[in-house]
Amino acid sequence: MSRFWSQTVRDLTPYVPGEQPKIANLIKLNTNEHPCPPSPRVLAAIRAELGDDGGRLRLYPAPNADLLKAAIARRYAVAPQQVFVGNGSDEVLAHIFMALLKHAAPILFPDITYSFYPVYCGLYGIKHRAVPLAADFSVNPDDYCGPANGGVILANPNAPTGRLLPLAAIERIAAANPDAVVVIDEAYIDFGGESAIPLTARHDNLLVVHTLSKSRSLAGLRVGYAIGHPDLIEALERVKNSFNSYPLDRLALVGAVAAIEDEDYFQAACQQVIASRERLTARLTTLGFAVLPSAANFIFARHPQHDADQLAQALRQRNIIVRHFKQPRIEQFLRITIGSEAECVALADALRDITG
């Protein structure tokens, strides 16, 4: 606290990201990064952009990211005017809250979901109502189809539970809220869900958000995008061009295009994570853990006889980091990112020793 701080800054409760420790031989299963490197075409594209002397870095990048928008539009069979891109999907989400979710009525999202949503509400002064998930941590679509609200945002699959909401439920929520924007944050959709992007053709209030951080192995490049009706995209462009005209740098732009275009590599890398997830789920179940059904690149698990905080500390002593949220309803769960097969085996071996 300082006398120089504005009242806005005094009132903020910032998001706390998972830690990024610099410890050798660490098994890092706490922030849902992909165990595989990105497509080799990403590296080739970045090297080509750098050239021999990096001289192109003198020049500003394309302000409207036209080539990237075109690549995303081709991949999802939409028009380029239906695509917005930003510096990570966190930035895309920030612009969405500002541009489309700040109204008189409160917006709705689950009590247990991505913890950045209430942070954006605090930053922009947006009223919200946290809707409790069911006892099994599923979303009940009826909870979002009631009286008019300022908007709805759902992570699907949800974080940190990993549970998937079927497309039919999303369509029902979009249809029940014709005068409010329904945002579906699909950060983890490529690990077993079906995207709601095709529904945006029928619902002009539906906006779908993706990131290259998880399924495209590019958390360090910072690229995310949103797909929806051109009027929604125009609102986001207005905010972006009132904030930062060049949110994506030259290397991010060419790397992202290469990642989007390498479909075979992407599919194989996702399948590897899905296969590891199923093996790890089976193994932890035999160790006595209750594991929620996951369609993401992480699992959410608890052990009926062992305290989650103590499990997390015991793992840390073995150089394995997982995420534990000290939050009501979920303080007995661990969120475990699906790492490489060797990392999953090391984690399960450690949990066998700790709980055995």
Ligand SMILES: *Cc1c(COP(=O)(O)O)cnc(C)c1O
């Ligand atoms: C990881 C994550 C994001 C943020 O992704 P970035 O593109 O890296 O900013 C957004 N939403 C959810 C639910 C996430 O888990």
